[in-house]
Amino acid sequence: xxxxxxxxxxxxxxxxxxxxxxxxxxxxxxxxxxxxxxxxxxxxxxxxxxxxxxxxxxxxxxxxxxxxxxxxxxxxxxxxxxxxxxxxxxxxxxxxxxxxxxxxxxxxxxxxxxxxxxxxxxxxxxxxxxxxxxxxxxxxxxxxxxxxxxxxxxxxxxxxxxxxxxxxxxxxxxxxxxxxxxxxxxxxxxxxxxxxxxxxxxxxxxxxxxxxxxxxxxxxxxxxxxxxxxxxxxxxxxxxxxxxxxxxxxxxxxxxxxxxxxxxxxxxxxxxxxxxxxxxxxxxxxxxxxxxxxxxxxxxxxxxxxxxxxxxxxxxxxxxxxxxxxxxxxxxxxxxxxxxxxxxxxxxxxxxxxxxxxxxxxxxxxxxxxxxxxxxxxxxxxxxxxxxxxxxxxxxxxxxxxxxxxxxxxxxxxxxxxxxxxxxxxxxxxxxxxxxxxxxxxxxxxxxxxxxxxxxxxxxxxxx
Amino acid sequence: xxxxxxxxxxxxxxxxxxxxxxxxxxxxxxxxxxxxxxxxxxxxxxxxxxxxxxxxxxxxxxxxxxxxxxxxxxxxxxxxxxxxxxxxxxxxxxxxxxxxxxxxxxxxxxxxxxxxxxxxxxxxxxxxxxxxxxxxxxxxxxxxxxxxxxxxxxxxxxxxxxxxxxxxxxxxxxxxxxxxxxxxxxxxxxxxxxxxxxxxxxxxxxxxxxxxxxxxxxxxxxxxxxxxxxxxxxxxxxxxxxxxxxxxxxxxxxxxxxxxxxxxxxxxxxxxxxxxxxxxxxxxxxxxxxxxxxxxxxxxxxxxxxxxxxxxxxxxxxxxxxxxxxxxxxxxxxxxxxxxxxxxxxxxxxxxxxxxxxxxxxxxxxxxxxxxxxxxxxxxxxxxxxxxxxxxxxxxxxxxxxxxxxxxxxxxxxxxxxxxxxxxxxxxxxxxxxxxxxxxxxxxxxxxxxxxxxxxxxxxxxxx
Numbered sequence: 024x025x026x027x028x029x030x031x032x033x034x035x036x037x038x039x040x041x042x043x044x045x046x047x048x049x050x051x052x053x054x055x056x057x058x059x060x061x062x063x064x065x066x067x068x069x070x071x072x073x074x075x076x077x078x079x080x081x082x083x084x085x086x087x088x089x090x091x092x093x094x095x096x097x098x099x100x101x102x103x104x105x106x107x108x109x110x111x112x113x114x115x116x117x118x119x120x121x122x123x124x125x126x127x128x129x130x131x132x133x134x135x136x137x138x139x140x141x142x143x144x145x146x147x148x149x150x151x152x153x154x155x156x157x158x159x160x161x162x163x164x165x166x167x168x169x170x171x172x173x174x175x176x177x178x179x180x181x182x183x184x185x186x187x188x189x190x191x192x193x194x195x196x197x198x199x200x201x202x203x204x205x206x207x208x209x210x211x212x213x214x215x216x217x218x219x220x221x222x223x224x225x226x227x228x229x230x231x232x233x234x235x236x237x238x239x240x241x242x243x244x245x246x247x248x249x250x251x252x253x254x255x256x257x258x259x260x261x262x263x264x265x266x267x268x269x270x271x272x273x274x275x276x277x278x279x280x281x282x283x284x285x286x287x288x289x290x291x292x293x294x295x296x297x298x299x300x301x302x303x304x305x306x307x308x309x310x311x312x313x314x315x316x317x318x319x320x321x322x323x324x325x326x327x328x329x330x331x332x333x334x335x336x337x338x339x340x341x342x343x344x345x346x347x348x349x350x351x352x353x354x355x356x357x358x359x360x361x362x363x364x365x366x367x368x369x370x371x372x373x374x375x376x377x378x379x380x381x382x383x384x385x386x387x388x389x390x391x392x393x394x395x396x397x398x399x400x401x402x403x404x405x406x407x408x409x410x411x412x413x414x415x416x417x418x419x420x421x422x423x424x425x426x427x428x429x430x431x432x433x434x435x436x437x438x439x440x441x442x443x444x445x446x447x448x449x450x451x452x453x454x455x456x457x458x459x460x461x462x463x464x465x466x467x468x469x470x471x472x473x474x475x476x477x478x479x480x481x482x483x484x485x486x487x
Numbered sequence: 488x489x490x491x492x493x494x495x496x497x498x499x500x501x502x503x504x505x506x507x508x509x510x511x512x513x514x515x516x517x518x519x520x521x522x523x524x525x526x527x528x529x530x531x532x533x534x535x536x537x538x539x540x541x542x543x544x545x546x547x548x549x550x551x552x553x554x555x556x557x558x559x560x561x562x563x564x565x566x567x568x569x570x571x572x573x574x575x576x577x578x579x580x581x582x583x584x585x586x587x588x589x590x591x592x593x594x595x596x597x598x599x600x601x602x603x604x605x606x607x608x609x610x611x612x613x614x615x616x617x618x619x620x621x622x623x624x625x626x627x628x629x630x631x632x633x634x635x636x637x638x639x640x641x642x643x644x645x646x647x648x649x650x651x652x653x654x655x656x657x658x659x660x661x662x663x664x665x666x667x668x669x670x671x672x673x674x675x676x677x678x679x680x681x682x683x684x685x686x687x688x689x690x691x692x693x694x695x696x697x698x699x700x701x702x703x704x705x706x707x708x709x710x711x712x713x714x715x716x717x718x719x720x721x722x723x724x725x726x727x728x729x730x731x732x733x734x735x736x737x738x739x740x741x742x743x744x745x746x747x748x749x750x751x752x753x754x755x756x757x758x759x760x761x762x763x764x765x766x767x768x769x770x771x772x773x774x775x776x777x778x779x780x781x782x783x784x785x786x787x788x789x790x791x792x793x794x795x796x797x798x799x800x801x802x803x804x805x806x807x808x809x810x811x812x813x814x815x816x817x818x819x820x821x822x823x824x825x826x827x828x829x830x831x832x833x834x835x836x837x838x839x840x841x842x843x844x845x846x847x848x849x850x851x852x853x854x855x856x857x858x859x860x861x862x863x864x865x866x867x868x869x870x871x872x873x874x875x876x877x878x879x880x881x882x883x884x885x886x887x888x889x890x891x892x893x894x895x896x897x898x899x900x901x902x903x904x905x906x907x908x909x910x911x912x913x914x915x916x917x918x919x920x921x922x923x924x925x926x927x928x929x930x931x932x933x934x935x936x937x938x939x940x941x942x943x944x945x946x947x948x949x950x951x
Contacts, residue, residue: 041721042728043847072709074728082853183691198694207732208691209673226690227647227672230662245536257505263757264506264538266750268671286730289753293727296760297842300767304838305831312843312853316860320867323835330831331872334824335879342820348812355819356806359826359935360798367769367794371787374768378761379776383507389546389776396780403784408795415799471823 044079053083056091064094077106080115081313089118096120101127105135108311109142110318116147125154132206133162134179134287141167141176174258175251177291178272178281181205184212185238187221192234194224207284212271213238218278220271222246248273251280255291260383262288299381302459303374305330326464333468337362340472344479347487353420354482357429361478364408365436365470372397372444373462380452381459394445401441405434428485432478436470443469508543517547520555528558541570544579545777553582560584565591569599572775573606574782580611589618596670597626598643598751605631605640638722639715641755642736642745645669648676649702651685656698658688671748676735677702682742684735686710712737715744719755724847726752763845766923767838769794790928797932801826804936808943811951817884818946821893825942828872829900829934836861836908837926844916845923858909865905869898892949896942900934907933 048067055064068076080088080103092099092115099119104127107115116124128136128151136155140148140163152160162180169175183204185194194211198204210223222242232241247265249258249272261267262285272281301307305326314322341348341358348355376393379385385393409430417426447465448458512531519528532540544552544567556563556579563583568591571579580588592600592615600619604612604627616624626644633639647668649658658675662668674687686706696705711729713722713736725731726749736745765771769790778786805812805822812819840857843849849857873894881890911929912922 041717042724043850046851049852072729081848082850084856195694201695204691204695226694227668230659230690231665231668253505260506263753265536268750285749286732289727292757300764300842301838304834306835306839312848312857316863320864324868327828327831327868327872331828334827337823338820345816348819349816352809352813355812356802359801359823363798364791364794367791370768371770374765375770378764384545384776386507386546387510388513392548393776399780400784404788404791408791
């Protein structure tokens with residue numbers, strides 16, 4: 024029996040670094056690569072989990088990476104490929120010898136191969152598909168026929184099922200006689216004669232029940248099937264919301280075609296979150312830290328371009344008040360405060376709204392209540408900071424009216440921020456646009472433009 | 488057998504709304520509450536999953552909520568309490584009759600009770616603990632003795648284990664004779680005589696193997712234990728990184744004390760992500776949409792206060808250039824663009840860095856390479872937009888030198904943005920401060936202050 028406990032630093036005194044690759048270990052591995060000591064390298068890599076080896080490959084530079092792979096290639100495990108970020112994966116596949124690549128890929132389960140090849144360029148995809156045995160290749164090709172990011176791509180096709188009228192004993196005997204049980208399965212799915220899933224039994228309950236008991240008696244009460252063309256984001260949501268461990272996938276006729284397990288759903292949840300976080304910051308499709316400078320720069324340009332456009336809009340508003348500013352320079356000094364506070368309050372509201380839309384907590388039923396709440400929060404926080412800022416305006420520039428103007432402008436802009444921060448994501452969501460991606464621009468443009476306009480406009484009317 | 492397929496809208500033509508509560512259903516339920524039709528209400532609620540009932544309760548207003556609960560209380564399921572957001576949960580517990588509450592709580596597994604009571608106020612916590620049977624209460628109290636957010640709080644204490652020398656047959660017989668197998672378990676953990684876990688067998692493999700085979704022969708190759716005081720964030724990371732389904736939890740002496748399953752880890756992962764997203768937007772501890780205006784306002788004040796302070800710092804910088812601005816008002820018109828572009832570029836860099844720190848992809852091994860990359864991206868994108876902005880400056884104000892000044896200031900500020908956006912989160916992480924929470928302030932302050940300073944300073948030297 025193997026107790027191959029991976030020698031990862033589990034020292035919990037420095038919790039922040041739990042599961043982080045040990046720097047010394049990385050140095051030792053790179054040294055072995057430097058001196059081309061294949062034996063030492065293999066020895067150092069042996070205890071590492073495929074996911075950690077993938078992280079290691081991502082963290083070293085391209086030159087070391089290709090040297091390491093060439094030296095290590097006899098041991099190269101297919102799972103490492105599965106774990107790699109897309110950009111590094113293509114590079115590694117290009118470096119691997121064809122026979123090593125074929126060997127590595129043949130070890131994988133068909134759903135992992137799907138995950139591996141779906142983002143590859145045509146020639147690399149071909150190379151990998153050709154390496155597979157016929158049955159596996161067909162399974163992968165069938166999966167690839169489902170739309171991208173659908174349940175069909177995510178599921179494994181090997182399903183353990185039993186007719187609903189079987190007993191516990193029959194089910195256990197069937198499984199014991201079966202040669203090709205999947206590596207991982209947690210439930211026995213009950214089907215009717217037309218292969219429609221109608222319930223499931225957990226393996227734990229199967230274990231704990233006498234042989235003569237019918238399966239239907241120990242089936243779980245709650246049961247959820249996933250349509251094969253459902254978006255993987257919805258699949259992940261369903262797993263998280265209903266605490267599913269595995270769920271049968273059905274085609275348009277309701278027939279069982281595969282099963283999705285929670286570990287795949289968890290990976291999707293993680294990716295979707297990552298995408299949301301990055302999109303909220305205006306990073307559209309950043310795939311990883313290992314992307315090149317040129318790629319990264321190109322990916323960040325669009326949002327910065329949009330921001331330049333909106334910043335220029337704000338400048339156009341300011342330019343309408345050129346005369347006021349030249350008469351009273353303190354306006355130029357104070358105006359960024361109003362815009363900045365509005366932008367921050369708007370970002371708070373919109374982030375809460377974007378999250379609530381993603382978790383289905385913000386719906387038509389409570390939409391108006393949420394908008395009202397955000398506006399009220401804007402009023403309260405606006406009044407609070409208007410007092411502070413008004414006092415500062417008075418003390419700094421000795422003008423009570425300037426204090427009143429900046430305070431009033433702040434209150435109005437924070438109300439606008441609360442309103443726009445909630446309405447913009449809701450409207451985008453209704454229009455089918457990802458609110459995480461586009462809300463930020465609209466909201467901060469609104470708060471910038473309105474902030475400058477209200478403050479400078481009010482100042483022009485009241486002070487000049 | 489029950490095939491209680493929850494009647495949730497699975498229509499995938501409108502993917503966005505999959506698993507969202509049906510508006511008509513909500514209206515029907517509220518109507519039943521209005522006319523106090525208990526029977527109709529029970530009929531409408533029956534098919535809903537506890538998680539969906541919790542969502543429903545969160546989405547309706549407090550008045551309807553308490554009426555609904557009073558009308559529904561005979562059927563009230565403990566799981567609904569588990570699924571509720573904290574703020575609504577306290578309200579619901581206060582509304583429930585003591586005997587209904589006691590009944591609801593007694594149905595729950597002990598780890599769910601822990602999750603339920605750990606955030607409650609003292610008197611409510613007492614009321615729930617008192618409702619439990621003695622054995623359960625002790626289990627819950629023992630779990631509460633572990634530090635908050637630790638593996639000890641997350642684990643279930645019921646573990647299915649077997650001595651390493653048993654055969655498959657012995658294990659199955661043992662489980663079949665056992666009265667109190669946990670509701671959910673996926674692995675049989677192998678232990679040595681001192682109760683140290685030394686491996687595990689999946690139930691699937693146990694099912695597919697002949698009775699006489701020793702367990703040690705079918706144990707899994709990779710095996711990972713979790714220390715009982717490990718932070719739950721690290722636990723979630725380990726499950727996601729190593730594709731764990733369940734993992735044994737050990738005390739300081741390495742003895743098995745419980746087991747964590749992937750569904751709990753997935754819930755933690757989801758919470759941590761939510762926290763990161765909200766913190767990046769300066770929303771410290773927003774717990775839900777159902778929080779009151781006063782609570783929400785109070786929670787958002789601190790970040791807005793910090794932002795006010797930094798905005799005033801930026802204004803102080805501007806005020807140093809009062810004379811320049813009064814001589815050349817176009818400076819006031821253009822200066823927000825430089826600051827805004829820097830702020831956006833900085834936010835992009837810092838979000839990527841914060842995510843990479845959370846996923847352990849940014850480590851001491853690649854830190855300098857990542858910083859260099861971000862600076863280079865700043866140079867490239869800076870040059871790109873400097874050209875655009877310089878041209879605009881020239882055409883708008885007819886001054887080539889103004890174009891050169893704003894272009895140069897932009898390049899420098901975007902380089903600063905890339906540098907600060909990466910270094911600030913890394914330094915905060917090393918200091919043990921959550922980079923998601925505090926990076927934003929430091930980075931945007933830097934880009935604002937430096938943006939105004941460089942642009943106005945350069946303009947003063949070159950143009951005036």
